[in-house]
Amino acid sequence: MTDSLLQSNTPAGSIADKWDNYKADMKLVNPNNKRKFKVLVVGSGLAGASAAASLAELGYDVEVFTFHDSPRRAHSIAAQGGINAAKNYRGDGDSVHRLFYDTIKGGDFRSREGNVHRLAQVSVNIIDQMVAQGVPFAREYGGLLDTRSFGGSQLQRTFYARGQTGQQLLLGAYQQLARQIGLGTVKLWNRVELVDTVTVDGRCAGIVTRDLVTGEVRSHAGHATVLCTGGYGNAFFLSTNAMNCNVTAAWRAHRKGAYFANPCYTQIHPTCIPQADDTQSKLTLMSESLRNDGRVWVPLNAGDNRAAAEIPEAERDYYLERLYPSFGNLAPRDISSRAAKRAVDGGRGVGPLKNGVYLDFSAAISRLGKDTVKERYGNLFDMYERITGENPYDIPMRIYPASHYTMGGLWVDYELMTTIPGLYAAGEANFSDHGANRLGASALMQGLADGYFVLPYTIGNYLAPMLNKPVPGTDHEAFKTAENEARGRFQTFLDIKGTRSPDHFHRELGKIIWDRCGMERSAEGLQQALTDIPALYDEFKTDLRVTGTGSSVNQTLEKAGRVDDFFQLGMLMCRDALERNESCGGHFRSEYQDEEGEAQRDDDNFAHVAAWEFTGDPMKSNRHKEELEFETIHLAKRSYK
């Protein structure tokens, strides 16, 4: 049964009417009263920048916080492939309902219908909005927008801007935000990191930040706070996330009462450049769009050491085309990733470390010509060559799965509000739309949907009744307590004076989580991780070494705080994975698979969201449930054969 605190507040009506019904019933704030409400937006990626700009345009008093030097640098910028929208410009049979269905199915039937349908509905507005802002999407010769296909879909609904769609969309949102900053309607705090959220009388009263240049700890009070702070993929240490991506904002909110949902739903992206050596600091994604024209293969026989060109066709195994004929190389991410892992584990890996599979463009180059391939993927090929020193026009790329995105995140209701009233989470930071697996080109869609077309409505509904009522200011005792705790916490890191750096601990922690709670999990492995992580965490607390001071730029100290939070999250990820006795999407438990090695869901017992309540120790968090109700879609086995 759904826990009383976890009411989704999904509006009544048929699935296609819910969002309209919500908007018809919601409370409004008069334009002249909007400036009386202060909204704090933490994070400046697609969700944060679009929310902040839109709220400021409406008239709210907005402040934006980013730990970057400029809001334009948020990690949304690194998304390569594209953004989905149910425009049906191709006339290939797309519709809002089909995008809705594909997203629910792609998420392995573990997301909330109402939220996903709204996402599909507003997807069409996103493309309109971004074109109006000057995003230079790819176009056909006639001047209309071009689209391509992506994993998990049989339609061409993905809009793109070369291999830099995330960059162009983020710059669009950033420019809109910059306009508001220039007009003075948004105050920007750059190089500032959230270190705590503050709750007064059960309501979010604001945040505490630390200035990354001066070390100053400071409080900010607001009527509502929005966390658009991204995902927690860096828990694995090696991931495709940017170096500074972290879980701190979401985790600090979790510690103050926000439930954390489905932390075990992590996405492993199938096409990343394999690890090359031990000093590697991060992994680089090669866009999924490459699978439109690249063919994935490994040698048919284990231990085949010949160069790719010397292996004849008959001795190659194009395993995705063989196993999933109808989707072929465009099988969804979780399925493609596990297939690659099985090939490498079976001794058929390629490359110097035998840790990859081929992504081969020779067929596409002979079919389309080198120029067309270059136009579609040129910048990705160049990036691959810079990193590996190999030219993918001549030698097949080597790829291997890596942590890329996290579907889990702060639990939110239909209005994107967490279990703390007044605290919202949007974009990758929340859990709401992707279930147990996200489809390609849907992250950009969700970030912008939340920021542009959901929050500007739902926040007003919360704020309207608060008009002219006093809210706690930064002189409130709760802020002072939080500030002192934050100062004490960072001083503690400096005072341990042990022998090992935060990076050292992060690498060790990441290895445990990757081995035990990565692409494949088992009860035994997870129990081992739940012994190993707390043991390593104890060492972290007694043997950490942070050099430098707390009163100037100190990236070692910043990292210490983030690793501290990753330790606590890591325990929760493993506990969540251990409790979910089924396989679904990105969560694959080796005990729960069918005879062909495909994920075996248990809809009778696990068709619910697991939302965790912090109790002071992540090893003792309480698990709550939100039952997922499927009124429109029938639960089915997810097949891409």
Place this chain on the structure above:
Amino acid sequence: MSNHLQNLNLKIWRQDGPADSGRFESYLVGSISDEASFLELLDVLNEQLIGEGQDAIAFDHDCREGICGTCSLMIDGQAHGPQRGTATCQLHMRKFASGDTIVVEPWRATAFPILKDLMVDRSPLDRIVEAGGFITAATGGAPDANIIPIPKPVADAAMDAAECIGCGACVAACPNGAANLFTAAKVSHLNLLPQGQAERWSRVEAMVETMDEYFGSCTNHGECEAACPKSISIDFIAMMHKDFRRAKVKNRTLISQI
């Protein structure tokens, strides 16, 4: 298999804060894989320094995929180092040899004050965008995306300009500390598109004048294009100058019509 480079001598700029005078310090990295990126070399050095109880070297970095524009560094006097069209994070050690001495400095420009070590403040670039680097299109009122066809060559040219990652290498490489390539890339991206026409003249005037408040003047050295990790063409600077000149007339004409 990867090879290892031995005994790299690094001369790195250290500066405790904006008010400190700063100095070069020498460090030795005994061994590093040629598969490592230049920033991973600094990671290894920082681990070494923390091991010795010293303050780690501060440097800006984030995506390490050459797209966020956070990383910087003058490497042997070149912005983003010796490889053309490549940001520091995508520069790999296979471009260096054992025994090399490598000099590492922060971006050099008056408009970018040093915060610490190799980290500078590039926020004047944001001020230029805030002045006009946008199309005014408030959320909600956009017409259908396909209502205005944009010829492919126009969209492609706008995209060529829009690729700018805002790293500031153009400023650091310029003997005058000018930000013309950065500003021109943004002006051209938006001024080329049909959606950008309504604000075309006000945009270029506001952005160029804001640029002039912080940065030096362009004298067509072309160092910016050579240093740009996205190889953005200085043709865009010519386009910006042309639009700026026309704007000076057009904006007055528009005002006189009121």
